Amino acid sequence: MSKTTKICSIVGCDKPSKRSFATTRIAESVSKSGLRVKDARSRKTYLCADHWKIVKKVFKKETKAERMRWKP
């Protein structure tokens, strides 16, 4: 495995990451998905394809709600 390959940050998962996020941005969506990260203090959160699929549903809903709030 190459040095640049990051492993999924979710507890119990050791798949290669597909997406990475600033932890501050994704942490809430991860916990709302019922998942936990191995190191909550890490600045970056890495998600494998499977976990991104789960977190994405919540994340998209959250960002949509964020946009709605800014509507006049």
Ligand SMILES: [Zn+2]
């Ligand atoms: Zn994973």
